[in-house]
Amino acid sequence: MAATPLLSVQNVKANYGPVEALRGVSLDVFPGEIVALIGANGAGKSTLLMTICGDPRASAGRVVYDGTDITNRPLHEMVRLGIAQSPEGRRIFPRMTVFENLQMGAFAGDPANFEADVERVFRLFPRLAERREQRAGTMSGGEQQMLAIGRALMSRPRLLLLDEPSLGLAPLLVAQIFATIKEINRGEGVTVLLVEQNAYHALRLAHRGYVLVNGSIRMSGPGAELLANPDIQKAYLAGGHH
Amino acid sequence: MEYFLQQLINGLTLGAIYGLIAIGYTMVYGIIGMINFAHGEVYMIGAFISVIVFTLMGPFGFASPVLAIVLVLIAALIFTSVYGWTIERIAYRPLRGSFRLAPLISAIGMSIFLQNYVHMLQGAKMKPVQPVVRGGFKLAEDNGFVVQITYLQIGIIVATVVLMAAFTMLIQRTALGRSQRACEQDRKMAALLGVNIDRTISLTFVMGAALAAVAGVIFTLYYGAVDFFIGFLAGLKAFTAAVLGGIGSLPGAMLGGVLIGLIEAFWSAHFPIAYKDVAVFGILVVVLIFRPTGLLGRPDIEKV
Numbered sequence: 251m252a253a254t255p256l257l258s259v260q261n262v263k264a265n266y267g268p269v270e271a272l273r274g275v276s277l278d279v280f281p282g283e284i285v286a287l288i289g290a291n292g293a294g295k296s297t298l299l300m301t302i303c304g305d306p307r308a309s310a311g312r313v314v315y316d317g318t319d320i321t322n323r324p325l326h327e328m329v330r331l332g333i334a335q336s337p338e339g340r341r342i343f344p345r346m347t348v349f350e351n352l353q354m355g356a357f358a359g360d361p362a363n364f365e366a367d368v369e370r371v372f373r374l375f376p377r378l379a380e381r382r383e384q385r386a387g388t389m390s391g392g393e394q395q396m397l398a399i400g401r402a403l404m405s406r407p408r409l410l411l412l413d414e415p416s417l418g419l420a421p422l423l424v425a426q427i428f429a430t431i432k433e434i435n436r437g438e439g440v441t442v443l444l445v446e447q448n449a450y451h452a453l454r455l456a457h458r459g460y461v462l463v464n465g466s467i468r469m470s471g472p473g474a475e476l477l478a479n480p481d482i483q484k485a486y487l488a489g490g491h492h
Numbered sequence: 493m494e495y496f497l498q499q500l501i502n503g504l505t506l507g508a509i510y511g512l513i514a515i516g517y518t519m520v521y522g523i524i525g526m527i528n529f530a531h532g533e534v535y536m537i538g539a540f541i542s543v544i545v546f547t548l549m550g551p552f553g554f555a556s557p558v559l560a561i562v563l564v565l566i567a568a569l570i571f572t573s574v575y576g577w578t579i580e581r582i583a584y585r586p587l588r589g590s591f592r593l594a595p596l597i598s599a600i601g602m603s604i605f606l607q608n609y610v611h612m613l614q615g616a617k618m619k620p621v622q623p624v625v626r627g628g629f630k631l632a633e634d635n636g637f638v639v640q641i642t643y644l645q646i647g648i649i650v651a652t653v654v655l656m657a658a659f660t661m662l663i664q665r666t667a668l669g670r671s672q673r674a675c676e677q678d679r680k681m682a683a684l685l686g687v688n689i690d691r692t693i694s695l696t697f698v699m700g701a702a703l704a705a706v707a708g709v710i711f712t713l714y715y716g717a718v719d720f721f722i723g724f725l726a727g728l729k730a731f732t733a734a735v736l737g738g739i740g741s742l743p744g745a746m747l748g749g750v751l752i753g754l755i756e757a758f759w760s761a762h763f764p765i766a767y768k769d770v771a772v773f774g775i776l777v778v779v780l781i782f783r784p785t786g787l788l789g790r791p792d793i794e795k796v
Contacts, residue, residue: 303684319703325683334684341681343674354674358686405686 254317256441257283257302257409262311264301271297273413273465274311279409284435284442286456286473288449288486294465295445296338299411302443303328303335315409329358334407338414338445340398345386348378351386351397355404363406371400374430390425399427403434409441410434416448424448428455449486453477461486494634499757503716505645508652509752512707512735513730514721514737514745516576522676522740523696524588529599530579532727533606534701538708539573539718540610546712557624561713568705571621576701577694585690603727610720618717625713648710655706656746659699663742672696676740725769727758734775738789747787 255278263374264272279285289295301308305325315331328335334355343351352371354406358365374378376395381389386397395415402410412431416424428451434440445450453459456473461482469476476482513535520528527616533673549560551660587594613689628642663669674682675692683689711726733752737744752772759771 299539305680305683325680326686328684329686337681337684341678343677343681345677346673350670353667353670354682354685357671357674401685421621452753463618 255279255314256316257443258312258314258438259298260301261310262298262301262313263309264297264306264307266294266297266306269459269484270303270309271306271465275462275467276311277460277467277470278441280442281408281441282435282439283458284431284444284456285461286449286452286459287443287445288447288452288476288482289462290486291447293462295462296413298462299335299337299413299443299445302411304334326400329405329407332406332408333411333469334402334409335411336395336402336413336415337411340394342386342394342397342401344385346386347383347385348381348386348389348397351401352404353467355442357405359405360471367404367406371374371403374403374433375400391418391431392420395419395427399430403440407440409443411443413445414447415444416446416451424451431455449482450477453482493639494496494632494639495761498633498639499761500754501639501641501645503754505648505753505759506756507750508648509707509710509714509726509749510730510733510752511656511746511749512652512703512710513726514733514749515656515703515742517731517734518739518742518745519672519696519700519739521734522596523672523693526583526584526595527599527696527731528579528614529596529698529727529731530602530606531700531704532581532723532725532730533603533610533725534572534576534579535604535704535708535711535730536718536720536723537575537606537761538568538611538696538701538705539711539722540619540708540720541568541571541705542709542712543619543621543718546624547619550622554704560624564710568709569702571702572705572708576697576704579696580590580694583787585693603723607720607723614720616720618719620717621714644713648714649707651710655703659703660742668695670763694723729772734771735786736776736779738786740789741786744786744788753763 258280259275259277261274261276262272263270264275275298286300296304300306302313303325304323307322312319315333320331322413329471332413343354343410356367377393378400381393386394399412399415415427415431421483431442431444432455435442444452444456453473459470459473459476460467461476462467494689513531516531517528520526542564545564549563579602585597587598625644625647628640629641630638632639648701663672671682671687671692674687675689679689711722729751729752733748734745736751755772755775756768759768
C-alpha cells in the first residue's frame with residue numbers, strides 16, 4: 251500500500267439544508283483499495299460522497315485528491331480529475347437509451363477510447379448489451395444499477411465512488427454486483443469508496459472500513475476486523491446476513 | 493378549394509415563424525423550467541437587426557437577393573444570440589436557485605425593458621424595408637381568384653423545414669444535444685459527468701435566440717415593416733404554440749407553431765378577422781382542458 255492516500259478527507263463539515271450532516275469527517279482512501287463506509291440511514295454517507303465532489307459544499311475541512319486540494323471545486327471538474335460517482339438513487343437519465351447514458355458517461359473522456367470502454371461495460375454487464383436501445387427509465391432497478399455503475403466506468407476513473415449499489419436488489423444480484431466491484435478493483439486497479447447499508451457484504455469485500463454515526467466517524471479498521479466487532483454486529487448486522 | 497389552398501400556404505408560412513420562436517420557449521422551459529417571457533422581444537430584436545442591416549445595404553442595391561439575405565441572417569444570428577446570452581446572464585442566472593417565481597418576474601421585467609429600449613432607440617413608427625424577393629408561382633385559378641405561392645413563401649417553408657430537421661438532429665445525435673437533454677433530466681448528475689451546466693444553459697439561450705433571429709428575419713422579409721411591439725403578440729402566440737404542442741417537447745413546439753399558423757389563417761378566411769387571436773387562444777384553452785400536457789407532451793416524450 252502506497253504511503254500517500256489517493257483521497258484524503260480531512261475534518262470535513264457540511265450542512266444539508268439547515269441540518270449539520272457532516273460534523274468533521276476524516277478518512278483516507280489509498281490507491282488500489284476498496285474502502286467501505288457503513289452507517290445507518292441518515293448518518294451522512296451520501297452527503298459525504300457528494301461533498302467530496304463539491305455539492306453540498308464543505309463548510310470546513312479539506313478534501314485532498316492525489317495531493318491536490320479539491321475542496322468545493324465545481325461539480326463538473328471532478329470527472330476530469332478521475333473521480334466518478336454512481337450516486338444515491340442511481341440517477342440514470344430515464345428518457346435516454348442505455349447507450350446514450352453510456353455516451354453521457356464518456357462525456358468528458360477521450361472519444362478514441364469510447365468503443366473499447368463500451369465493450370468493457372457490456373462485458374461486465376452483458377444485460378446492458380441486450381438493453382442497449384431501451385429507454386433507461388423503463389428498466390428494472392437492478393439493470394438501472396448496472397447502468398449507473400457502467401456509466402461511471404465510462405470515464406475511466408481512478409477513484410470510483412459507489413453509493414448503495416445493492417439497494418433494493420435481489421440477493422443473487424447483490425452478489426453479482428459485489429463480484430463486479432471486486433473485478434473492477436482487482437482486475438483494473440480502480441480505487442473504490444463504497445457506501446453501503448449492506449454492511450456484511452461491504453465489509454467482506456473491502457480492505458478497510460469506516461463507520462459513520464450522526465455525521466462523524468465512530469470506528470475504522472480492516473474490513474474483517476470490523477466484521478468481527480461485536481458492536482458492529484449488533485448495530486449493523488443484526489437480523490442475519492444472506 | 494382554391495381558397496383553401498391559398499390559406500394553407502399562408503398558414504404554413506405564418507406557422508413557420510411561430511414554430512421557430514416556440515422552440516426557444518420550449519428548450520428554455522425544458523432545461524431550467526421557466527418561461528422566458530422576454531423571448532418574444534428577442535425575436536423582435538432579430539427583426540430590427542435585419543431591418544437595420546437591410547437599410548444599411550440599401551444604397552448598394554440588392555443585386556443578389558440571396559446574398560443580401562444571407563448577410564442579414566448572419567448579422568441577425570450573431571447580434572440576437574448575444575442578446576439571448578446576455579439576458580440569461582444578467583436577468584436569470586443570478587436568480588437560479590431562488591424561489592420559482594423570481595426568474596419569471598425578472599423575465600417579464602426584461603420583456604418590458606427590451607420593448608422600451610427599442611422604442612427609445614428606434615422610435616415608435618413602423619420601419620419599412622424594400623421588398624427583397626418578388627414574384628412567385630401561379631398554382632391555380634378559379635373565376636379570377638389566383639392561388640399563388642411566392643418565392644419568398646417557398647424559401648420560408650423550405651428553410652424552416654431544413655432548420656428544424658437540422659436542429660432535431662443536433663439535439664438527438666450530437667454530444668451537445670445529449671448534454672442538453674441530460675441537464676433537462678438531471679442537472680446535478682450531468683455535472684457529475686463533466687457537463688458544465690452554466691455553459692449548457694447559456695448555449696440553450698443562444699440557440700433559442702438564433703432561431704428567433706431567423707424568425708425575425710422572415711418576418712421582416714414577409715411583412716416588410718417592423719416596430720418595437722411585434723414581439724409581444726408573436727411571443728404570446730409562439731408560447732401558446734409551445735404549450736399546445738406540449739411545453740418541453742421539441743417536435744411539439746414545431747407542430748404547435750404550424751397549427752397556430754393554420755388556425756389563424758383559416759379563421760381569418762372564414763370568420764371575422766378581428767377575432768383571429770381569440771380563436772387561437774380559445775383553442776389553447778380547449779386543448780388545456782382536455783389535454784393539459786399538450787398534444788405531444790407525454791411524460792416519456794423526448795424533451796429538451
